[in-house]
Amino acid sequence: MKISIASGKGGTGKTTIAVNMALSLDDAMLIDCDVEEPNCHLFFKEPMEKVRDVGIPVPEFDLDKCDRCGKCADFCQYNAIAVIKDKLLFFEELCHGCGGCKIICPLDVITEVEHFLGVIEKGGTDDMVLYHGLLNIGEPFGVPIIRTVKDLADDSKTVIFDSPPGTACPAVEAMNDSDYVILVTEPTPFGLHDLRLAVDVVIKIGTPFGVVVNRGGIGDDRVDRYCREEEIPLLATIPNDLDIARLYSKGIPIIKGMPEYKDVFAGIYDKIDEIIDGRGAY
Ligand code: SF4
Numbered sequence: 001m002k003i004s005i006a007s008g009k010g011g012t013g014k015t016t017i018a019v020n021m022a023l024s025l026d027d028a029m030l031i032d033c034d035v036e037e038p039n040c041h042l043f044f045k046e047p048m049e050k051v052r053d054v055g056i057p058v059p060e061f062d063l064d065k066c067d068r069c070g071k072c073a074d075f076c077q078y079n080a081i082a083v084i085k086d087k088l089l090f091f092e093e094l095c096h097g098c099g100g101c102k103i104i105c106p107l108d109v110i111t112e113v114e115h116f117l118g119v120i121e122k123g124g125t126d127d128m129v130l131y132h133g134l135l136n137i138g139e140p141f142g143v144p145i146i147r148t149v150k151d152l153a154d155d156s157k158t159v160i161f162d163s164p165p166g167t168a169c170p171a172v173e174a175m176n177d178s179d180y181v182i183l184v185t186e187p188t189p190f191g192l193h194d195l196r197l198a199v200d201v202v203i204k205i206g207t208p209f210g211v212v213v214n215r216g217g218i219g220d221d222r223v224d225r226y227c228r229e230e231e232i233p234l235l236a237t238i239p240n241d242l243d244i245a246r247l248y249s250k251g252i253p254i255i256k257g258m259p260e261y262k263d264v265f266a267g268i269y270d271k272i273d274e275i276i277d278g279r280g281a282y
């Protein structure tokens with residue numbers, strides 16, 4: 001089963017839930033899709049090791065043969081090419097590597113070269129593999145790295161994806177193809193506001209989803225009421241506990257410092273399994 005852990009905003013404890021869930025299950029792997037700022041690895045002692053580079057093919061123009069017809073610029077939906085009078089300008093940082101300009105060029109003067117976006121790294125423990133993608137600083141476009149790191153998912157395992165925060169393309173890409181999405185939120189008005197945005201996106205994607213409330217007790221019960229009214233499964237509430245915060249600040253997974261929480265995180269998986277099987281509440 002593939003489970004994405006997502007949230008409408010950063011700082012809700014999404015990574016904490018992802019790491020502890022993965023460590024609570026017998027045969028899981030963890031894939032950190034937050035390629036701008038992967039941080040699951042901070043909970044593991046072993047350093048991450050590079051697996052491979054990730055790049056996209058970008059066009060290279062033979063300007064001696066190009067007649068500046070502008071067809072490539074007209075085609076490019078990302079405005080990565082501009083033809084102004086006798087000048088052809090290419091904005092590499094806007095290129096998504098779709099290859100369309102090369103196909104459309106009537107004079108066949110475009111070749112493709114690799115533009116490196118970042119790397120895939122591997123770590124984790126002997127029992128649980130962690131992969132993450134790491135976008136090079138200054139690169140605006142992490143989706144190809146998210147796709148590449150997701151491809152490493154082992155279908156024979158329960159795969160936990162830690163999605164980027166928010167509701168933009170990288171988060172959608174990370175959630176896409178999952179069997180279930182867990183939305184992590186805090187019980188505050190801000191948490192509820194961002195949860196509603198995330199719910200709208202997941203409904204559009206069409207994946208079943210539920211909510212985990214982190215730092216339960218710090219706010220009010222509006223998130224609980226919202227979930228009840230909208231018939232969204234509330235999978236678990238992790239309390240606002242000083243001992244949990246202390247473990248977090250030291251980079252220690254909750255279930256390592258407080259083993260009694262292993263059942264709580266494994267229980268989230270059990271509830272999802274029941275829901276997908278049609279035995280659960282929704
Ligand atoms: S389509 Fe080809 S020939 Fe036309 S401007 Fe682009 S690169 Fe030059």
Ligand code: SF4
Nearest residue numbers: 076095096098099101
């Ligand atoms: S490869 Fe695609 S995105 Fe990049 S410049 Fe060509 S048409 Fe635009």
